[in-house]
Amino acid sequence: MDRFAGRVALVTGAAHGIGAAVVRRLAAEGASVVLADVDTAAAEQTAAALGPEALVVPCDLTDRASVEAAVDAAVSRFGRLDAVVNVAGGALGHPDQLDGGTDADWAATVDLNLTGPARVVRAAAPHLTRPGGAVVLVGSVNGLAAFGGDAYSAAKAGLGVLAKNLAVRLGPDGVRVNVVAPGTVRTRVWDDQGGPDRLAPMYPLGRVGEPADIAAAVAFLASDDAAWITGVTLPVEGGVLAGPLAALDRLADGT
Ligand SMILES: NC(=O)c1ccc[n+]([C@@H]2O[C@H](COP(=O)([O-])OP(=O)(O)OC[C@H]3O[C@@H](n4cnc5c(N)ncnc54)[C@H](O)[C@@H]3O)[C@@H](O)[C@H]2O)c1
Secondary structure, eight states: OOTTTTOEEEEETTTSHHHHHHHHHHHHTTOEEEEEESOHHHHHHHHHTTOTTEEEEEOOTTOHHHHHHHHHHHHHHHSOBOEEEEOOOOOTTOOOGGGTOOHHHHHHHHIIIIIHHHHHHHHHGGGBOTTTOEEEEEOOGGGTSOOSOHHHHHHHHHHHHHHHHHHHHHGGGTOEEEEEEEOSBOSGGGGGGTOSGGGGGGOTTSSOBOHHHHHHHHHHHHSGGGTTOOSOEEEESTTTTSOTHHHHHHHHHTO
16 A cells, blocks of 8 residues: 555654554555654664654654654655654553542643643644645543543543544644544553553453554554544554453453
8 A cells, every 4th residue: 555655744652662653554655754752762763664754853742842843843854744643642650549649640641641642733733734634643442431540541531522623623624633542552561561461351352452453543544545534533442342241251261
């Protein structure tokens, strides 16, 4: 597939995990990619495998000026911007509010996972191709049901209605805005919890996700194949939201 030939995509959180898979997928489909991340050393390693049409820019989602500088650097290097994918985010490991979490913990988590993506769209929207531009925000199943992590989950849930508002505002210009909400995905965030596979029994499809599973959905929503889809949250989650039957069956089996 060559859905992004001649197009430019900026991806935050592109150094590691899901974001790295997204830039690999978009580049494989012909995009010039901008890897925007706080970890520029790792982003350079990811970019090295992508060829000359990959640009690394420093970007801290929690700093408005940094986000704006990253977008400006992308536009001045490539002269256009067709897709923006916000992948950067994370649970930050703070305790939940009922377990002693502070207002500062809450604010930091919401700043990274909700305000940060809004900063990215605010900076990028004026530059997006009209018509045909696309925004994809990476949320989480935590924003759709109770999986723990209250501040993180509330922030990820907020992306759904943020996308709807942006979809309505940008729709008349031919710019689409959608969310991909992953279930458990095999990335480094699970390393200190013994890896993600212990959660596989919750999943009707019998396994956790791989970064490439999420990248495929992001690429679809960023492409013209999704030309009439905007304002939606697409769960990409191996069926975990379908219901508790997989876990109940395994409980009954004693597995
Ligand atoms: N891994 C999962 O199971 C899972 C499940 C659902 C949703 N998600 C979401 O997917 C996204 C990517 O997660 P991942 O598992 O690939 O994590 P990861 O830690 O491997 O990658 C996150 C990337 O974001 C970058 N980043 C962190 N803070 C940043 C900041 N302030 N500004 C710019 N970049 C920053 C990191 O350097 C890193 O490259 C996150 O938004 C996460 O909440 C992950």
